[in-house]
Amino acid sequence: xxxxxxxxxxxxxxxxxxxxxxxxxxxxxxxxxxxxxxxxxxxxxxxxxxxxxxxxxxxxxxxxxxxxxxxxxxxxxxxxxxxxxxxxxxxxxxxxxxxxxxxxxxxxxxxxxxx
Amino acid sequence: xxxxxxxxxxxxxxxxxxxxxxxxxxxxxxxxxxxxxxxxxxxxxxxxxxxxxxxxxxxxxxxxxxxxxxxxxxxxxxxxxxxxxxxxxxxxxxxxxxxxxxxxxxxxxxxxxxxx
Numbered sequence: 001x002x003x004x005x006x007x008x009x010x011x012x013x014x015x016x017x018x019x020x021x022x023x024x025x026x027x028x029x030x031x032x033x034x035x036x037x038x039x040x041x042x043x044x045x046x047x048x049x050x051x052x053x054x055x056x057x058x059x060x061x062x063x064x065x066x067x068x069x070x071x072x073x074x075x076x077x078x079x080x081x082x083x084x085x086x087x088x089x090x091x092x093x094x095x096x097x098x099x100x101x102x103x104x105x106x107x108x109x110x111x112x113x114x115x
Numbered sequence: 116x117x118x119x120x121x122x123x124x125x126x127x128x129x130x131x132x133x134x135x136x137x138x139x140x141x142x143x144x145x146x147x148x149x150x151x152x153x154x155x156x157x158x159x160x161x162x163x164x165x166x167x168x169x170x171x172x173x174x175x176x177x178x179x180x181x182x183x184x185x186x187x188x189x190x191x192x193x194x195x196x197x198x199x200x201x202x203x204x205x206x207x208x209x210x211x212x213x214x215x216x217x218x219x220x221x222x223x224x225x226x227x228x229x230x231x
Contacts (some may be wrong), residue, residue: 044206107157
């Protein structure tokens, strides 16, 4: 049972346009959400996060939106750049627990930004 | 070191052999995690260490998998009698303890395991 789903395995966008990546989750207990970016042959790196008490968090070109009622979050990248081409993973966490930051990841979305 | 270090970066083995994968976390990070990514799949949680103890082993797929951590630092993931379905990239991550304010994990580059 996948608790975090990224239904679009890939996304192609023109340089300068907006990239929108979507993520859905089923566990209503998740209270923290993160996006990680992964280049080939490298480990994932943290990109941006959002707490369940917020509905938006912005960091430069990256904005994450959270819709708790719909159990949906999205990552917007604007403007998209060729260096943004990577696999993006959505992850969810239960902060109010005793067992560390065990993240539940989605399957990833491969983004290709065309020059 | 400055980041999470994993070795070997690549391992090819024959079905039925045992393998050991090593992780050296960021200095000062007492929480350590093992994940794996099979081809075309997302990251799958395997095990979590807090210091030398493993309060959460719920992700280990079978009793052929085990992990240990000594000295609150280096961890070894051991897979016995490897099977072809064990082929994956095994990722180690560390974080500040007990719970990072941001939930951010710092990942190594992974160990790619291929079982022939």
